[in-house]
Amino acid sequence: MSQLIVLVVGILAILFIIWWFFGKHQVATGVAEVASNEQTIAINVSGGYSPEEVTLKKGIPAVLTFTRQDPSSCLDHIVFPDFGINKALPKNEPVTVKIDTTKPGEYTWACGMDMFHGKLTIK
Ligand SMILES: [Cu+2]
Structure with missing residues (x-):
């Protein structure tokens, strides 16, 4: 019986790891707010980035504000890296x-270890 439990827990753990690394997670996207000659967007940092994909308008100086709440x-x-x-x-x-x-x-x-990522689209 306990062998069966170990087996089931093991399989669940493997499935969770596969989902964590390869699963299609919902990605929060955001578009910067444009005001006269500046566009701004706030990004919350907690277990990743929210939004994780940000779209900026070309040619308007952009300011991203990151706030880390993750300990x-x-x-x-x-x-x-590109900037x-x-x-x-x-x-x-x-x-x-x-x-x-x-451009x-x-x-x-x-992040500093290249583990969490976000995407910036300038168009
Ligand atoms: Cu990291």
Whole structure:
């Protein structure tokens, strides 16, 4: 009997891991708010990024405000490799990141360990 329980728990754990890594998760998307000559968007950092995909308008300076509510040190840095940005995210402190939107395209950001990702679309 206990062998059966171990087997079932084992299978459930494997399924959970497969879902965690390969499952199609719901992705929160956001469009920056445009005001005169600036577009802004707030991104909540808690177990990942919300929204995780952000669309920006080309040519309008963008300011992304990240606020980390997650206690894990995994998310305590925000890195935009394409823009040479690497900033610390102290817990519960909004950190602004300015993005140059002159070049349209798709860019990514990540946590300091490259484990959590977000996507930036400039168009
Ligand atoms: Cu990390």
